[in-house]
Amino acid sequence: MSVPLKVLQKILCKTKYKNKDDVDEEENRNPSDHEAIKKLRELLKLQLDDRNNSNQITDDHTLLRFLHMTDYDISKAKDSFLNHLKWREEFGVEKISKEFNFDEYEQVQKYYPHGFHGVDRSGNPVYIERMGLIDLTTLLEKTSLERLVKHHVYEQENTLNVRFPACSIAAGKRIGSTTAILDVKGIGASSFSKQARYLLMEIQHIDSNYYPDTLNRLYVVNAGSGFRLLWKALRTSLDAHTAKKIQVLGSNYKSKLIEVIDPSNLPSFLGGNCTCSEQGGCMISDKGPWNDPKILEILESLKDNKKNAYDNHTNVEEVWLSAESTPDNTPLSLSETIKQMKITVEEAESRFRAIEVAVAQTKQVLQRFSEKCKEFQMKALHFEKSGTI
Numbered sequence: 001m002s003v004p005l006k007v008l009q010k011i012l013c014k015t016k017y018k019n020k021d022d023v024d025e026e027e028n029r030n031p032s033d034h035e036a037i038k039k040l041r042e043l044l045k046l047q048l049d050d051r052n053n054s055n056q057i058t059d060d061h062t063l064l065r066f067l068h069m070t071d072y073d074i075s076k077a078k079d080s081f082l083n084h085l086k087w088r089e090e091f092g093v094e095k096i097s098k099e100f101n102f103d104e105y106e107q108v109q110k111y112y113p114h115g116f117h118g119v120d121r122s123g124n125p126v127y128i129e130r131m132g133l134i135d136l137t138t139l140l141e142k143t144s145l146e147r148l149v150k151h152h153v154y155e156q157e158n159t160l161n162v163r164f165p166a167c168s169i170a171a172g173k174r175i176g177s178t179t180a181i182l183d184v185k186g187i188g189a190s191s192f193s194k195q196a197r198y199l200l201m202e203i204q205h206i207d208s209n210y211y212p213d214t215l216n217r218l219y220v221v222n223a224g225s226g227f228r229l230l231w232k233a234l235r236t237s238l239d240a241h242t243a244k245k246i247q248v249l250g251s252n253y254k255s256k257l258i259e260v261i262d263p264s265n266l267p268s269f270l271g272g273n274c275t276c277s278e279q280g281g282c283m284i285s286d287k288g289p290w291n292d293p294k295i296l297e298i299l300e301s302l303k304d305n306k307k308n309a310y311d312n313h314t315n316v317e318e319v320w321l322s323a324e325s326t327p328d329n330t331p332l333s334l335s336e337t338i339k340q341m342k343i344t345v346e347e348a349e350s351r352f353r354a355i356e357v358a359v360a361q362t363k364q365v366l367q368r369f370s371e372k373c374k375e376f377q378m379k380a381l382h383f384e385k386s387g388t389i
């Protein structure tokens with residue numbers, strides 16, 4: 001692998017956002033973030049040392065998510081983090097992320113089209129759900145609510161462990177949130193059966209409590225008057241931090257989506273020009289940097305790098321960011337990295353040129369010496385023949 005680990009770590013620590021629509025994690029940080037993270041970490045250490053599992057305290061960015069969630073109330077953030085660890089254990093999240101097989105996936109897609117599809121203009125993964133096309137009755141003949149929730153958790157883990165790190169490598173900056181599109185065409189209050197409400201509330205509960213702050217933006221599209229009424233009620237149950245990331249749009253949503261997502265990354269049914277025809281359609285192609293073999297190779301090599309130290313922990317992003325405390329970890333942009341690499345190559349080329357010149361000069365000296373030798377030999381022969389020696 002030609003990309004050095006240190007360079008990748010530097011890229012991953014960089015957080016510069018170009019799109020004005022992004023909710024900038026850095027911008028939202030207040031100056032005492034570092035102090036708050038330190039305090040939270042110390043509190044967690046005290047709690048977790050007793051249980052001999054302090055290695056579950058994760059990277060700064062994850063801790064910051066819990067601090068955002070509780071408006072920097074360190075004690076509440078500690079409780080939320082511990083609750084999340086408890087839930088992970090009870091729900092068997094590690095087991096789900098390694099072993100869960102959603103064999104009915106293709107069938108489910110027919111009645112509940114959803115999935116990740118490419119990245120937005122800032123490099124965040126894009127998640128699309130076509131809620132208006134959900135046929136819950138037929139869907140529940142193919143799978144169960146319990147398995148749908150497990151599938152959701154599996155995908156969340158996959159996003160944390162593979163999609164975000166892969167997008168970070170592709171974008172040359174740290175990516176830690178998703179841009180989501182929810183197509184609610186035809187959805188109104190009457191569309192929500194008891195089972196649909198259960199599924200939605202269960203997923204919302206898991207996402208907001210155990211995967212906080214992983215949403216960049218949510219665009220609700222094709223919202224009719226029915227959905228808008230429903231939205232008024234739903235909005236009150238959301239925290240202000242999440243609510244401000246959601247934009248509800250009617251049928252004129254295309255220009256907004258194109259503003260944040262390049263048409264090549266947007267399915268044709270949402271106004272883009274992608275059809276993923278060779279992969280069976282945009283909702284099952286799962287296209288994105290997380291399927292790029294070169295990027296997956298980098299992820300694999302990074303995972304192996306500290307495998308022993310983390311006792312086979314699967315959170316790759318955490319392994320990368322574990323180097324944050326090393327002093328030589330100044331944020332470096334991709335262009336700066338390339339510039340530095342170019343300088344190194346130029347230096348090497350310059351040394352080769354110097355060696356070539358030195359070799360050429362040595363050759364000239366040796367040639368002259370050889371000519372002198374021949375000259376001397378000729379003279380010696382001449383003198384020998386003339387008997388003057």
Ligand SMILES: [Zn+2]
Nearest residue numbers: 274275276282
């Ligand atoms: Zn596509």
